Every structure is written in structure tokens, then in C-alpha cells.
Amino acid sequence: MKFYIGVDLGGTNVRALLVDENGQTYSEVKESTEKEHGVDYVCSKISRMIRTLDYDACNGFENVEGIGIGVPGPVDTVKGVMIMASNLPGFEGYPIVDKLKEEFNKPVFLDNDANVAGLAEAILGAGKGYPTCYFITVSTGIGGAFIVDGKLVSGGRGHAGEIGNIIVKPGGYKQGALNAGAAEGECSGTAITRKGVAALGEDKVKHAGNVFDLAAAGDAQAKAICDEAVDELSTLLANIAHTVDPHCFVLGGGVMKARDYFWDTLNEQFNAKIHAGMRNHIPLLLKKLDDCGAIGAAMLPMSQLD
Amino acid sequence: MKFYIGVDLGGTNVRALLVDENGQTYSEVKESTEKEHGVDYVCSKISRMIRTLDYDACNGFENVEGIGIGVPGPVDTVKGVMIMASNLPGFEGYPIVDKLKEEFNKPVFLDNDANVAGLAEAILGAGKGYPTCYFITVSTGIGGAFIVDGKLVSGGRGHAGEIGNIIVKPGGYKQGALNAGAAEGECSGTAITRKGVAALGEDKVKHAGNVFDLAAAGDAQAKAICDEAVDELSTLLANIAHTVDPHCFVLGGGVMKARDYFWDTLNEQFNAKIHAGMRNHIPLLLKKLDDCGAIGAAMLPMSQLD
Structure with a gap:
């Protein structure tokens, strides 16, 4: 040992x-x-x-x-x-x-x-047993990690997995130093909160969970915000899948607490956006370790x- | 030996x-x-x-x-x-x-x-000596390959590098079974030819090279087509860079014949779209082997x- x-x-x-x-x-x-x-x-x-x-x-x-x-x-x-x-x-x-x-x-x-x-997720958690695993956390920010045979692919400058800066909506919102329309500015918890506050006010929206709750309760504006974010998340996953074709994705972060609202839709949209030969072969798994x-x-x- | x-x-x-x-x-x-x-x-x-x-x-x-x-x-x-x-x-x-x-x-x-x-490019060509290399060919289609320590990362179903299906313009042109706004439908040689023919006619445009030539000669419509394609190529490169942070990109394919028109712009736009910590650290190299x-x-x- x-x-x-x-x-x-x-x-x-x-x-x-x-x-x-x-x-x-x-x-x-x-x-x-x-x-x-x-x-x-x-x-x-x-x-x-x-x-x-x-x-x-x-x-x-x-x-x-x-x-x-x-x-x-x-x-x-x-x-x-x-x-x-x-x-x-x-x-x-x-x-x-x-x-x-x-x-x-x-x-x-x-x-x-x-x-x-x-x-940790790739070796001991949800990704255990998969030869390659792309881990994504959707929280305040959006980050990721690519693990091949139990080793991190860090990249030339340690920036592999900096997927929050991937462009999912060209010309979209510019958050800080990130690209306009970067994933983190469009579909992170922070982004969903920002859009929720703008549309529904600070009284109703303190964090992204409120926006998902309102969407689930039938609020049309909240639904539009959440549905767009989920669509963009599915684009992010599909773009990564075409780049490295991981054996699985492991998804974590605060936004996953609202997964009951979007999990099925995310799976459907992700699979619709990848090549036929990959379809239903890349499981989206939920983070296991706390x-x-x-x-x-x-x-x-x-x-x-x- | x-x-x-x-x-x-x-x-x-x-x-x-x-x-x-x-x-x-x-x-x-x-x-x-x-x-x-x-x-x-x-x-x-x-x-x-x-x-x-x-x-x-x-x-x-x-x-x-x-x-x-x-x-x-x-x-x-x-x-x-x-x-x-x-x-x-x-x-x-x-x-x-x-x-x-x-x-x-x-x-x-x-x-x-x-x-x-x-x-071949990673082991013997332009990528020789770089620990990791992302190869991209922009031709009739757009394809790629990720090579780590001299080995192909094939992915779970052999689809790593199928980057022609990465979405660079959500809601864009839908080519065959690819995603709407996929790179191959927006900035491949075929896409540039298609847009060129639509804007300038079949007499002027037989292939993508004609569109680049017309753009270089000052034709405003040709310039708009080429500039959009180069911008989308830079988005494609940046998205891949944030996913795996390769030590270099190697670019090949017929569209690279027109590189005199767009090489500097592509480099500038690519570097503007990646994190500060990666900037000017990922060389764009031209394919060497025939x-x-x-x-x-x-x-x-x-x-x-x-």
C-alpha cells in the first residue's frame, strides 16, 4: 500500500x-x-x-x-x-x-x-473504471479537467480544462477577461443568477437555484433563461466531445443541484449534437465525491x- | 531499427x-x-x-x-x-x-x-519535439487529431478529432448530418466555396481559393466571407485550446494555400481568444509533410x- x-x-x-x-x-x-x-x-x-x-x-x-x-x-x-x-x-x-x-x-x-x-472523480468517484474522463464543474465559474488513464492532461501551460472560456454564443455577454459569449458568462451559476436578477428582480432571485425553481413553477422568463443555459451547456459538452471523445463526462458544481429540472433535456440535446457514431456512448455522470x-x-x- | x-x-x-x-x-x-x-x-x-x-x-x-x-x-x-x-x-x-x-x-x-x-505530422513533421500536438486539416471538410507523447488520443469511440462538428455559429448553416453552425459548414473549403458562389456567382468562384483571391484584390463581399471564416477558425482553435491546451497546433489542408491572406489575422484572433496565461505560448505551425x-x-x- x-x-x-x-x-x-x-x-x-x-x-x-x-x-x-x-x-x-x-x-x-x-x-x-x-x-x-x-x-x-x-x-x-x-x-x-x-x-x-x-x-x-x-x-x-x-x-x-x-x-x-x-x-x-x-x-x-x-x-x-x-x-x-x-x-x-x-x-x-x-x-x-x-x-x-x-x-x-x-x-x-x-x-x-x-x-x-x-x-479524484476519475480515479475514485463517478469516472472510476473509464479509460478517459472529462470532468466539468458548473458553479460560480465553469471549469474542467481531462483525465486519461488516471493522469491529468495538464497541457502546455496547465490550461487544459479552462473550458469556461469556450465560446458558446459568439457576440454574447462579456464577463471580465473572458471571451464574449464564453460558457462561464452564459451558463454558469453566476450567469444564470445575473440573467435572473435582470429579468425577475433581486427580490425573487438570490442565486441560480431560484431561477430554476421559478422555471419549474412555470415562470416563462425563468424558463427561457434556464432553457438557454442548458442548451449552451449541451453545446459545451458536444464541443468537448468532438475534441477528445471522452469515455464519460462527470458533472459537478452547484448548478447540478437543479438537475431534476434539466438532466433529461441536457442528455437529449447533448446526444443530438454529437456524431451518430458517438451517440448514447458517452454517459453523463453525476459527481460522486464530496x-x-x-x-x-x-x-x-x-x-x-x- | x-x-x-x-x-x-x-x-x-x-x-x-x-x-x-x-x-x-x-x-x-x-x-x-x-x-x-x-x-x-x-x-x-x-x-x-x-x-x-x-x-x-x-x-x-x-x-x-x-x-x-x-x-x-x-x-x-x-x-x-x-x-x-x-x-x-x-x-x-x-x-x-x-x-x-x-x-x-x-x-x-x-x-x-x-x-x-x-x-505523421506530430512524430516526423511540424509537431516533432512537442509533447502534445493538435493537428487540424481545413479542406473539403475539417478534421483533426490530438497526439500526446507520440500516441493518438482516439477517444471512447474513435471520434476524437471530429472537430468539423464543433459549433462555431449557433443557428448557422446546417450541412448534411452536422450541427447547424458546425465548423465544417461555416469555414471549410466547401463552406467558403458555397458562400462565394452564392454571393459572387459560379463564374467567379470555382473553389475557395478564388474567394480568397477576390478578397485579397479588394472585393468587399469576398472579404466579408473570408474574414468571417477566419474568425470562426480562430474560435475553433481557441475552443480546442481551452479543452486540452496543446503544446502546438499544426494546420494543413487546401485552405492553408490561401494563408498569406489570413495567417497573421488568424494568429492575432486566436491569441485574443485564449486565456492570458496561454497567450503566445501555443504556436500555430504549418503542416510540413506531403x-x-x-x-x-x-x-x-x-x-x-x-
């Missing part, structure tokens, strides 16, 4: 786990990130948390194979640094991988949280070292 | 080659396909052509590692059969791989011609067996 350390470094909390190759957790520590104290402080905190874990299960720290870290934002996986870190100011370009490598003398790997969650950031991070060294 | 046999089975001609692992050709046979004589006839012809090759370079047929076949149309790479064969009637589901395996007692691999051409179908087919066993 092999053992790995997973660290989920978020803007609010840090979690560190000792897990085995089957994803079973043996020891866990959780603390506030306290990012306001600066990058070195946070990095020291992570080191300390790693030391604090109980290594009885593997007969001591020396038997740990490696350390994986998941972070919010795009990562240069080769250099082991974050490229953008809006939720962790100061972490852009900070050599967190080199620091931990030097301190612990173990292989250390860094990737973004969507990739790490996708890796809170899998740290476990997924622990899968990083496992998938890279084996 | 290892040796492989490559067969390029087209609707008009069949070519068979003996090549080494560097793509050097030692013996070649070419014949008409004569598909009108039926599937068994064509399969026997291929067997005979393979026997006809000169195996002095590898000291006899017994030292050949395997056989690869490229065909026009989507392939079930696991079963080794064509899924659709509009240019080779009767080949749908025909067990060509099993037949040749049985006859020659060697590993045999089948894939479609765009994948095979992409594999007539690489049979050599690419020979790379199939090489990439699968090594």
Missing part, C-alpha cells in the same frame, strides 16, 4: 490529509488560511500542518511517496507555480513546490482545484509517480 | 509502404482501389500489395513489427472497423483488421486518414506497440 499527502489550499481554509492509494483518509488537519499574513506565513503553516499529521498508518513520514497541492486558479505545472491567484494574493509565481520539496525532500506536485477534483479537494490533491503524486 | 508497413486506403488509390521508425521509405506499391469490385476484392488487393513490397531493408517480412491502415471516415479503433464509409461502400463494419491479422500474424491497427496524417497518409499509417503500430 502506498501513501500520499494531499493539501487543499483555498482562500479561506487549508486542509491536509494523509491518504492511501484507494483514497482512504488516515489523518486530517484543517486551519484557516489567514492569507492576510502573507505568502511565507501561509507556506510555513502548510509545512507545520504536514508535520502535524499522524503517520502511524504508514509507519512514519519517510514512507510517504509524495505531496500534492490543489489551488484556486491556473497553474504552471512544470514550474510548480500559480499563474493567476485572485483568491490568494501574492501566490502568483511563488515557488511553493520548490519550497516544500526542499523542506521535505519528497516529490511535490501542484495543480488547480478543478483539475484536482476531476482527478469535498474531494484534498483527496484529489493526494492523487497528484500518485498519478504522476506510478 | 524497427520497420513498419503503412497502408493508405483511399476511395481512388491504395498505397502500401515499408518504412522505418524515422519515417524513411524503403519500398512502395500503389494501385487503383477499384472499390466497385467489392470489399473482399479490395482486401485481397491490400494483402497482395503487402506481399509485393521489398523487405530487403529489414531482412525479410518476419522482421516487420506491425501494419497500420488509414481510411477515409470514422473508425472504431477497438474493434478495428470503419463506422462510416461513404467513400468506400461496404467497408462499414468490415473486419479488415481481423482479416489482415489472421493472414499475416502481425499486429494490425486502423484509424482515419486525418488521425493518421496528424500522427502525402503523408501511408507514412502516418505506418506510425500507428509504432505509436501503439512501443
Whole structure:
């Protein structure tokens, strides 16, 4: 049995786990990130948390194979640094991988949280047993991860899976630095909320779930917003399917809570938009694991070292 | 040195080659396909052509590692059969791989011609040295291939790279069984010709090259058609880039003959449509090899067996 350390470094909390190759957790520590104290402080905190874990299960720290870290934002996986870190100011370009490598003398790997969650789903969750898996999370943003034979396809600059920027409606809404009509600006939870507030007012719409509830109750404006978003999601899935033809999609994120409203329609539209030879051969699966950031991070060294 | 046999089975001609692992050709046979004589006839012809090759370079047929076949149309790479064969009637589901395996007692691999051409470009051509490469051909149709570490990513049903069906203009032109607004119906050579004929007449437009020539000469209608197609091509490239973040794109196909008109614009628009962290990191390269179908087919066993 092999053992790995997973660290989920978020803007609010840090979690560190000792897990085995089957994803079973043996020891866990959780603390506030306290990012306001600066990058070195946070990095020291992570080191300390790693030391604090109980290594009885593997007969001591020396038997740990490696350390994986998941972070919010795009990562240069080769250099082991974050490229953008809006939720962790100061972490852009900070050599967190080199620091931990030097301190612990173990292989250390860094990737973004969507990739790490996708890796966990592909290896231990809904995608288990499929040779390739495209993981998609539709939440505040839209992110993804492509996993082939239990390994993340990170791409040349670690941007594989940055599918929120795929154009589903040319000339559509321009959100921040994303493309006009990018998926994240058109069919993320944030986008559905924005359209819902504009059409129905802030009283009725606090989050995307409200818009789906109103649509289910028969509100014509809410229905138009939700139906357009689902159509665009099906376009996003079809575009990805024609690019890599995954053995399955795994879908997660807050918007999936409203799946009773759209699941059948999404399946129908997706299958109508792919080549006949692929039709009904790419299952859309629902994310299985909860809170899998740290476990997924622990899968990083496992998938890279084996 | 290892040796492989490559067969390029087209609707008009069949070519068979003996090549080494560097793509050097030692013996070649070419014949008409004569598909009108039926599937068994064509399969026997291929067997005979393979026997006809000169195996002095590898000291006899017994030292050949395997056989690869490229065909026009989507392939079930696991079963080794064509899924659709509009240019080779009767080949749908025909067990060509099993037949040749049985006859020659060697590993045999089948894939479609765009994948095979992409594999050759990735291993021996413009993509040589890049860990991952997305090959795109813009010609009568639009096809592609994703190559990771010298291996084709075929996908669950062999449809990876069927990017002609990616939607670049929702609600756009519906060509055959493709999606409305699919890339192939909007920015292939056929699409540009169709739009050119509609706008400028059959006298002025015989093929896509005429439309690009007229655009270069200042014709406003031709310019609008070409500029829209190039914009849509840049969307297609950006969508693929966000899905897998390849280390390079390799572009080929007849439409690239008009590249002087659009190459700089395509590069600018592509880079404007991808995340800042990827910008200017994914080179658009021009296809290098000519007539690489049979050599690419020979790379199939090489990439699968090594």
C-alpha cells in the first residue's frame, strides 16, 4: 500500500490529509488560511500542518511517496507555480513546490482545484473504471479537467480544462477577461443568477437555484433563461466531445443541484449534437465525491509517480 | 531499427509502404482501389500489395513489427472497423483488421486518414519535439487529431478529432448530418466555396481559393466571407485550446494555400481568444509533410506497440 499527502489550499481554509492509494483518509488537519499574513506565513503553516499529521498508518513520514497541492486558479505545472491567484494574493509565481520539496525532500506536485477534483472523480468517484474522463464543474465559474488513464492532461501551460472560456454564443455577454459569449458568462451559476436578477428582480432571485425553481413553477422568463443555459451547456459538452471523445463526462458544481429540472433535456440535446457514431456512448455522470479537494490533491503524486 | 508497413486506403488509390521508425521509405506499391469490385476484392488487393513490397531493408517480412491502415471516415479503433464509409461502400463494419491479422500474424491497427496524417505530422513533421500536438486539416471538410507523447488520443469511440462538428455559429448553416453552425459548414473549403458562389456567382468562384483571391484584390463581399471564416477558425482553435491546451497546433489542408491572406489575422484572433496565461505560448505551425497518409499509417503500430 502506498501513501500520499494531499493539501487543499483555498482562500479561506487549508486542509491536509494523509491518504492511501484507494483514497482512504488516515489523518486530517484543517486551519484557516489567514492569507492576510502573507505568502511565507501561509507556506510555513502548510509545512507545520504536514508535520502535524499522524503517520502511524504508514509507519512514519519517510514512507510517504509524495505531496500534492490543489489551488484556486491556473497553474504552471512544470514550474510548480500559480499563474493567476485572485483568491490568494501574492501566490502568483511563488515557488511553493520548490519550497516544500526542499523542506521535505519528497516529490511535490501542484495543480488547480478543478483539475484536482476531476482527478479524484476519475480515479475514485463517478469516472472510476473509464479509460478517459472529462470532468466539468458548473458553479460560480465553469471549469474542467481531462483525465486519461488516471493522469491529468495538464497541457502546455496547465490550461487544459479552462473550458469556461469556450465560446458558446459568439457576440454574447462579456464577463471580465473572458471571451464574449464564453460558457462561464452564459451558463454558469453566476450567469444564470445575473440573467435572473435582470429579468425577475433581486427580490425573487438570490442565486441560480431560484431561477430554476421559478422555471419549474412555470415562470416563462425563468424558463427561457434556464432553457438557454442548458442548451449552451449541451453545446459545451458536444464541443468537448468532438475534441477528445471522452469515455464519460462527470458533472459537478452547484448548478447540478437543479438537475431534476434539466438532466433529461441536457442528455437529449447533448446526444443530438454529437456524431451518430458517438451517440448514447458517452454517459453523463453525476459527481460522486464530496469535498474531494484534498483527496484529489493526494492523487497528484500518485498519478504522476506510478 | 524497427520497420513498419503503412497502408493508405483511399476511395481512388491504395498505397502500401515499408518504412522505418524515422519515417524513411524503403519500398512502395500503389494501385487503383477499384472499390466497385467489392470489399473482399479490395482486401485481397491490400494483402497482395503487402506481399509485393521489398523487405530487403529489414531482412525479410518476419522482421516487420506491425501494419497500420488509414481510411477515409470514422473508425472504431477497438474493434478495428470503419463506422462510416461513404467513400468506400461496404467497408462499414468490415473486419479488415481481423482479416489482415489472421493472414499475416502481425499486429494490425486502423484509424482515419486525418488521425493518421496528424500522427505523421506530430512524430516526423511540424509537431516533432512537442509533447502534445493538435493537428487540424481545413479542406473539403475539417478534421483533426490530438497526439500526446507520440500516441493518438482516439477517444471512447474513435471520434476524437471530429472537430468539423464543433459549433462555431449557433443557428448557422446546417450541412448534411452536422450541427447547424458546425465548423465544417461555416469555414471549410466547401463552406467558403458555397458562400462565394452564392454571393459572387459560379463564374467567379470555382473553389475557395478564388474567394480568397477576390478578397485579397479588394472585393468587399469576398472579404466579408473570408474574414468571417477566419474568425470562426480562430474560435475553433481557441475552443480546442481551452479543452486540452496543446503544446502546438499544426494546420494543413487546401485552405492553408490561401494563408498569406489570413495567417497573421488568424494568429492575432486566436491569441485574443485564449486565456492570458496561454497567450503566445501555443504556436500555430504549418503542416510540413506531403502525402503523408501511408507514412502516418505506418506510425500507428509504432505509436501503439512501443
